[in-house]
Amino acid sequence: MTHWQSGMILTPARLGEQESGQVEVSFTDLTSHTQVVTFDAPFAAAPHVSTQIVSGSGAAARWESRPISISATQFTLFVYRGDGSASPSTWSDVPVQWIAVL
Template identity: 45%
Template sequence: MATDDFGQGINVAALLDAPDAATLARNLANGIASRSILRFASASARAAALTGVSAPTAGMHSYLEDTQRLYFYTGSVWRQVSSLTQQGSVNLSWTNANTASVTVTFPFAFASTPNVFVNINSGNGAVARWSCRAYQITATNFVAFLYAADAASLTSGSAIPVQWLASLT
């Protein structure tokens, strides 16, 4: 058998090889699958599937559905490739108050509670002296809480943009 033109070691049939469609198909499927991103329900499902001749080799990638994360194999351990991040913006309005809040629902649920960062994306008027934070954070939502630096100062805000970033690391 010959190998592919890209030097990846995928066995392909040569013209002088005896016809064997099953071997050809298996060699192509195994060669391509081992170089693709493999999907598994969990790390334990990955460990159960990748044994023997299918044992992982350095450079393999896998995606785990339970954690929604991408991993690569170093040759001895699976390492996370990236964190799962979602971001967005919500407009908030209030009248004659020193606090304001809104519940933000993530576009899709995280596997566990993420870190959430919020920012008031406006420096106009009295809002320039306001601060914000996230609280009651869950895998599906959080509360963006805005508050005046001077609790005795009541102000109003209209469609104030609040940006947020949520990440699992």
């Protein structure tokens, strides 16, 4: 249960709804990469987060994504080779979408 205070700004996160977004991911010669994503407004508790690589071609074709280290204010996006290959890749502004739901 949320304890409301006078003057509190009501946001979707505070109302127990959701927040979503997209980050552009870039790196050079890696087999995995992490990037911190901060929510616009803190949630009351750590939300459930899902991620999705928007591009399925080129350098991102055999990669997967997932959220790690989820808190009320942020999560870490983890992208990694999903095919078991140790061959590094380079990404340039590959879009990854996310949604957080409390």
